[in-house]
Amino acid sequence: MAKPLPDRIKQYISGAPVGRIATVRPGGEPHVIPVCPVFDGDATLYVDLAPGSVSGRNVLANPRVTVLIDDYFDDWSKLRKVVLRCRARPVEGPEQNAAWERIRAKFPQYTSVDWQPRLTVALHIEGWLQEGLDS
Amino acid sequence: MAKPLPDRIKQYISGAPVGRIATVRPGGEPHVIPVCPVFDGDATLYVDLAPGSVSGRNVLANPRVTVLIDDYFDDWSKLRKVVLRCRARPVEGPEQNAAWERIRAKFPQYTSVDWQPRLTVALHIEGWLQEGLDS
Numbered sequence: 692m693a694k695p696l697p698d699r700i701k702q703y704i705s706g707a708p709v710g711r712i713a714t715v716r717p718g719g720e721p722h723v724i725p726v727c728p729v730f731d732g733d734a735t736l737y738v739d740l741a742p743g744s745v746s747g748r749n750v751l752a753n754p755r756v757t758v759l760i761d762d763y764f765d766d767w768s769k770l771r772k773v774v775l776r777c778r779a780r781p782v783e784g785p786e787q788n789a790a791w792e793r794i795r796a797k798f799p800q801y802t803s804v805d806w807q808p809r810l811t812v813a814l815h816i817e818g819w820l821q822e823g824l825d826s
Numbered sequence: 827m828a829k830p831l832p833d834r835i836k837q838y839i840s841g842a843p844v845g846r847i848a849t850v851r852p853g854g855e856p857h858v859i860p861v862c863p864v865f866d867g868d869a870t871l872y873v874d875l876a877p878g879s880v881s882g883r884n885v886l887a888n889p890r891v892t893v894l895i896d897d898y899f900d901d902w903s904k905l906r907k908v909v910l911r912c913r914a915r916p917v918e919g920p921e922q923n924a925a926w927e928r929i930r931a932k933f934p935q936y937t938s939v940d941w942q943p944r945l946t947v948a949l950h951i952e953g954w955l956q957e958g959l960d961s
Contacts, residue, residue, distance in 0.1 A: 709898040713848040713856035721856050723848035723894040725907060759858040763844040767935050772860060800902050 693818055696734065700773055703760065703824055705730045708798075710760040712738060712814075714749035722749060728758065728814075729793035736777065736814040737790035739806070747810045750779040756814055771823030777814035787811045828953055831869065835908055838895065838959055840865045843933075845895040847873060847949075849884035857884055863893065863949075864928035871912065871949040872925035874941070882945045885914040891949055906958030912949035922946045 696704070713723045722745050726738045736758060740747040750756055756779045761772035782790065790811050794801060831839075848858045857880050861873045871893060875882040885891055891914045896907035917925060925946050929936060 708900065711846040711858055711894055711896075713858035713892075715850055715854060715856050719850060719854070719888070720890040720911065721848035721850050721858075721892045722909070723846055723856075723858055723892050724909065725894065725896045725898060725905075753854070755855040757848075757856045757858050759846055759860065761846075761860050763860060765843065765935060767939050770860075774857070774859065776855065800900060804902055 696816070696819060700819070700821055700824060701730070701732060703771075703773060704728075704736070704775075705732065707760045710736075710758050712746060713757045713759070714746050715753050715755065716745065716749055717752050722746060726758075727794075727798055728760075729790060729797050731793075734816045736775070736816065737782070737793065738812050738814065739790075739794065739808060740810045740812060742810040750812055751781065751810075754779040758814060769823070771821075773819060773821045773824065775814070775816050776818040777816055780813045780815065782811050782813050786813065831951070831954065835954070835956055835959060836865070836867060838906075838908060839863075839871070839910075840867065842895045845871075845893050847881060848892045848894070849881050850888050850890065851880065851884055852887050857881060861893075862929075862933055863895075864925060864932050866928075869951045871910070871951065872917070872928065873947055873949065874925075874929065874943060875945045875947060877945040885947055886916065886945075889914040893949060904958070906956075908954060908956045908959065910949070910951050911953040912951055915948045915950065917946050917948050921948065 728736045756777045758775040863871045891912045893910040
């Protein structure tokens with residue numbers, strides 16, 4: 692990516708329980724849903740999507756995806772966000788297994804909804820911007 | 827819109843302090859940022875964007891916009907979201923003033939950042955889906 696992610700941004704991404712993933716429908720309309728992402732600590736997020744969902748179909752048709760990780764506070768001086776411009780690539784085999792090791796470790800509640808590997812997608816971060824995370 | 831918003835969804839939208847707005851860049855890449863929306867109680871959201879921002883430029887070039895309003899909980903049985911498929915239209919004059927009356931009433935902290943009317947956009951809701959807000 693153009694400029695590497697600083698450690699503080701990597702830590703913020705690693706710890707985030709939720710992000711919002713924007714994709715584009717084949718007709719050009721945007722879509723956005725919440726996702727529970729895991730991060731490899733370098734430059735790739737992983738998410739697991741329902742293959743038949745709008746987002747799942749979108750990433751298969753168009754790999755350009757943007758992920759927002761942010762926190763809202765009523766005290767607007769505390770607002771912070773990271774916008775990650777990504778390229779999506781479905782993964783299987785060892786890479787999917789490694790992503791799912793991270794998912795199981797980060798989100799123990801996955802058992803509560805009987806979450807199983809579906810369409811697991813690597814999101815390679817190609818660009819980013821942030822606000823509120825300077826220190 | 828295809829099916830009217832139930833009252834419980836309208837109340838959820840009205841009360842939400844933050845939403846995430848997905849737009850599309852001229853080249854076809856999605857973008858997503860947090861916004862503080864107001865709702866007219868019927869079928870239109872209003873947001874105020876920086877005219878030179880990516881989102882501001884995107885809505886002027888492509889009126890198709892999707893807004894996500896959701897709440898994340900570590901207890902995944904409580905997750906809830908509304909996805910609103912919208913058409914954007916910049917507003918000025920009385921409609922902009924009315925939107926800003928709602929903004930000032932809902933977000934008194936706007937004074938803390940000296941927030942002034944910029945590119946105020948009506949987002950007409952043309953379709954929606956929800957999860958977790960059935961009762």
